[in-house]
Amino acid sequence: MADPVRPEEKIVFLNEVLGAEYPNPKSELQYDSPFQLLVSTIMAAQATDRQVNIITRELFKSAPDAESLSRLELDTVIGFVRSINYYNTKAKNILEVSRLLVTRYNGKVPETREELESLPGVGRKTANVVLSSAFHQAVMPVDTHVHRVSNRIGLVRTDKVEETETELMKIIPKAWVINFHHYLLLHGRYTCKAKKPQCPRCGVSSVCNYPEKN
16 A cells, blocks of 8 residues: 655654754764764764763863874773773774874865765764764765664665665755754654654654554
């Protein structure tokens, strides 16, 4: 049976309902600069924002920018990030990123996806997070939350996150993209959870295609 509500119509409804639920949405990572957001996002893979914020609170006291972090020894960086998953790899990546930013970009974070993805530990999603939250570009970072929510509601029918990004960008008005990313992410984190979605208290269940919502 065809879905009676078109994805474009759902976008309008979600923008109104989730916009009221999450006014002025933003990343839950704590940062004061594009560099700090980049480092935090690299560390956030397979970790919670809360875990990352605990680590970066101390790390950024000692090394708040690329120049200062690039001068640290690897063992020192590992000491800061040891409590997080894959800390050895993440420590190496953020140290190398800091050094590359200093040598290639005068310590500044580049503002294109191609340049960001050339840095160690920076994939498409991480690059999009930085472009969206730090540089206010209309791009759609897609993580497991955004992918899951978009498919459950019926905005897209995709198997891969790259496909989800492409399809969402076709139907979300450009002016809404930045906030809409946060709406989908926060809705997935706190309501439309992977294992136990909170369907009875969901404000958008009326337009949702999730078969188990009832």
